[in-house]
Amino acid sequence: AQRVTQPEKLLSVFKGAPVELKCNYSYSGSPELFWYVQYSRQRLQLLLRHISRESIKGFTADLNKGETSFHLKKPFAQEEDSAMYYCALMGGGYNKLIFGAGTRLAVHP
Amino acid sequence: EPEVTQTPSHQVTQMGQEVILRCVPISNHLYFYWYRQILGQKVEFLVSFYNNEISEKSEIFDDQFSVERPDGSNFTLKIRSTKLEDSAMYFCASKPDRGSTEAFFGQGTRLTVV
Numbered sequence: 551a552q553r554v555t556q557p558e559k560l561l562s563v564f565k566g567a568p569v570e571l572k573c574n575y576s577y578s579g580s581p582e583l584f585w586y587v588q589y590s591r592q593r594l595q596l597l598l599r600h601i602s603r604e605s606i607k608g609f610t611a612d613l614n615k616g617e618t619s620f621h622l623k624k625p626f627a628q629e630e631d632s633a634m635y636y637c638a639l640m641g642g643g644y645n646k647l648i649f650g651a652g653t654r655l656a657v658h659p
Numbered sequence: 660e661p662e663v664t665q666t667p668s669h670q671v672t673q674m675g676q677e678v679i680l681r682c683v684p685i686s687n688h689l690y691f692y693w694y695r696q697i698l699g700q701k702v703e704f705l706v707s708f709y710n711n712e713i714s715e716k717s718e719i720f721d722d723q724f725s726v727e728r729p730d731g732s733n734f735t736l737k738i739r740s741t742k743l744e745d746s747a748m749y750f751c752a753s754k755p756d757r758g759s760t761e762a763f764f765g766q767g768t769r770l771t772v773v
Contacts, residue, residue, distance in 0.1 A: 582760060584760070586764075592766070593662075593663075593750075593764045593766040593767065594702075594750065594764040595764065596761045596762070599760055599761070601760065636701075636702065640760060644690065644707040644709060644714040644715045644757075645690065645707075645754070645757065645760075645762075646692065646704045646707055646715060647692075647694070647752075647762060648704065649701050649702040649703070650701060651701040652701065652702075
């Protein structure tokens with residue numbers, strides 16, 4: 551079965567602290583994994599995709615096939631990082647997205 | 660920058676009524692999707708649409724749901740006879756082609772069934 555698990559509903563940190571948002575997946579083939587972000591009152595938007603191996607807004611995510619994980623990390627959180635973060639798996643012939651439940655990141659001053 | 664646009668932003672309807680949620684995808688995109696998010700729950704795939712037909716649908720997408728692209732511009736989701744449990748945020752998304760990995764989302768329509 552295709553599934554994405556984000557175990558934390560809320561992650562609360564202080565500005566400047568490191569952040570790790572956890573994501574585990576279950577997928578029978580070679581997964582394509584993404585992190586989407588939703589800032590307050592804004593639409594879902596792509597943050598990172600694993601195939602690009604990029605760093606966006608200081609965030610990185612590494613696909614670990616052995617642990618079936620795709621955790622999102624940032625060494626120093628900023629207040630503007632406060633948002634909902636969704637890990638997603640692209641699957642099926644027409645590339646639907648399978649989302650995790652989301653983690654709310656709250657960065658306090 | 661082109662965006663996916665959804666209307667209305669909020670729709671309140673009585674149980675048993677029909678609703679049509681509208682989306683205007685980005686103009687050169689070929690793959691279209693509807694997702695929904697019940698309050699407090701995860702974003703769930705409903706249906707994908709390509710080449711003027713449904714390409715994949717979830718078990719949620721039963722006979723009371725339908726989609727169409729009536730005029731080559733709008734992409735609509737119709738719920739024939741709404742139930743209380745249809746109350747959710749509905750998101751439309753599009754992407755340019757099969758190889759593209761980024762889906763572009765609309766801002767969502769909040770449907771409230773009373």
